[in-house]
Amino acid sequence: MSSTSVRVALGDRGYDILIGPGLVADAGRHVAERLPGRPLVVLTDSTVAGLHLDPLMASLRASGAKVLDPIIVPSGEASKDMGTLAGVLDDLLSRGIERKTVLVALGGGVVGDLGGFAAAVALRGLDFVQVPTTLLAQVDSSVGGKTGVNSRHGKNLIGAFHQPRLVLADTGVLDTLPRRELLAGYAEVVKYGLIDRPDFFTWLEANGEKLLAGDPGLRAEAIRVSCEAKAAVVAADEKESGLRELLNLGHTFGHALEAEAGYGTALLHGEAVSIGMVMAFDLSVKLGLCPAGDAARLRAHLSSVGLPVTAAHLPALVPGGDWSPGNLMAHMGKDKKVKDGTITFILARGIGQSFRQAGVGMDGVGEVLRGSLGT
Numbered sequence: 001m002s003s004t005s006v007r008v009a010l011g012d013r014g015y016d017i018l019i020g021p022g023l024v025a026d027a028g029r030h031v032a033e034r035l036p037g038r039p040l041v042v043l044t045d046s047t048v049a050g051l052h053l054d055p056l057m058a059s060l061r062a063s064g065a066k067v068l069d070p071i072i073v074p075s076g077e078a079s080k081d082m083g084t085l086a087g088v089l090d091d092l093l094s095r096g097i098e099r100k101t102v103l104v105a106l107g108g109g110v111v112g113d114l115g116g117f118a119a120a121v122a123l124r125g126l127d128f129v130q131v132p133t134t135l136l137a138q139v140d141s142s143v144g145g146k147t148g149v150n151s152r153h154g155k156n157l158i159g160a161f162h163q164p165r166l167v168l169a170d171t172g173v174l175d176t177l178p179r180r181e182l183l184a185g186y187a188e189v190v191k192y193g194l195i196d197r198p199d200f201f202t203w204l205e206a207n208g209e210k211l212l213a214g215d216p217g218l219r220a221e222a223i224r225v226s227c228e229a230k231a232a233v234v235a236a237d238e239k240e241s242g243l244r245e246l247l248n249l250g251h252t253f254g255h256a257l258e259a260e261a262g263y264g265t266a267l268l269h270g271e272a273v274s275i276g277m278v279m280a281f282d283l284s285v286k287l288g289l290c291p292a293g294d295a296a297r298l299r300a301h302l303s304s305v306g307l308p309v310t311a312a313h314l315p316a317l318v319p320g321g322d323w324s325p326g327n328l329m330a331h332m333g334k335d336k337k338v339k340d341g342t343i344t345f346i347l348a349r350g351i352g353q354s355f356r357q358a359g360v361g362m363d364g365v366g367e368v369l370r371g372s373l374g375t
């Protein structure tokens, strides 16, 4: 199977997303073609290091580039914090980086977001390359330049827009990804269908389980369509002044759940997005904007592959949490889509018809939260 490519059209800061098998082992050639003669330093996590670091290092070295010692952070969402960022920056400076050094982020969204932010601030800005190794990172986090870390105040509240120079999405590395992580990424794939690609949603209803089971052609196709969808939005509204907010479908609810769950393994980002997208559709139905059948169709598809569609299990999973609607709505108040104290919600008139809406009454939001929690 050959690779395919998607362009993120941002003028002289535009870049290619290459999608296909074998790209980790061929990374040195692709990086050298676009960024010749540049020193390289790889950032990865402890799980990915054991699986995919050696072939990447061998390929980068074989290209003739100077390759510094890799930096390895613990795997998992807890590493997307200021403490780990400080450690990464210290490691970069200890290795003697220069402005022309390129950071290569090998891993999931955690490594990509953390590494991208480190690249944005080290020496006031290094180039970086994304080598995403989770489905979520290949369809979403490696594209578009949102980088950052979590804070005790909320999700992704500290960060920068910093675009990568190249994305190498090696579909072969997904073979080592656990089913739970594949599913978390699949939630973001479904999101693109819900935003403005109803035919893609229908395609996913027919092919989702097969691509999750490992069909390489279907996987590559889903990644390509997802990247095309995201690239189009990012090219139109890089810094999220309007249209890009649509990519946040399900995230206002989802990020509140993640915050209360404590950014651990109890609730993965994609799982929170799955529950959050259902909540967004339920809210749209409650407001009389969306046919109930579309919300039911979404629920049915997410459940059929094994994604969570309610928050009812979370209080037992994270018993110390305050799962009251009031507390979750307080988390939602930290959303970056808040303007003049009012949250802009991403709602839907149906599958593939999402839109932005300010001024949504919080009574309805509370009812949706209570419904999902079963309280």
Ligand SMILES: NC(=O)c1ccc[n+]([C@@H]2O[C@H](COP(=O)([O-])OP(=O)(O)OC[C@H]3O[C@@H](n4cnc5c(N)ncnc54)[C@H](O)[C@@H]3O)[C@@H](O)[C@H]2O)c1
Residues within 6 Å of the ligand: 045, 046, 047, 048, 051, 075, 076, 077, 080, 107, 108, 109, 110, 111, 113, 133, 134, 135, 136, 137, 140, 141, 142, 143, 144, 145, 146, 147, 156, 173, 174, 175, 176, 177, 178, 181, 184, 185, 269, 270
């Ligand atoms: N910047 C953006 O636009 C954007 C978009 C979506 C999500 N995100 C962020 O991405 C993060 C979630 O990313 P994620 O789901 O990739 O999580 P992750 O980076 O924590 O990776 C998930 C787990 O899979 C492991 N892993 C990674 N690749 C593997 C492989 N090939 N084989 C086996 N194990 C592998 C990791 O070590 C980790 O334990 C969240 O912090 C979320 O906020 C950012």
Ligand SMILES: O=C(O)C(=O)C[C@@H](O)[C@H](O)[C@H](O)COP(=O)(O)O
Residues within 6 Å of the ligand: 140, 144, 146, 155, 156, 157, 188, 240, 244, 247, 248, 251, 336
């Ligand atoms: O790229 C975007 O824009 C997104 O919103 C993609 C989301 O899937 C992603 O989770 C993003 O990190 C959320 O951003 P935030 O601004 O809500 O923190």
Ligand SMILES: [Zn+2]
Residues within 6 Å of the ligand: 140, 188, 251, 269, 273
């Ligand atoms: Zn997301």
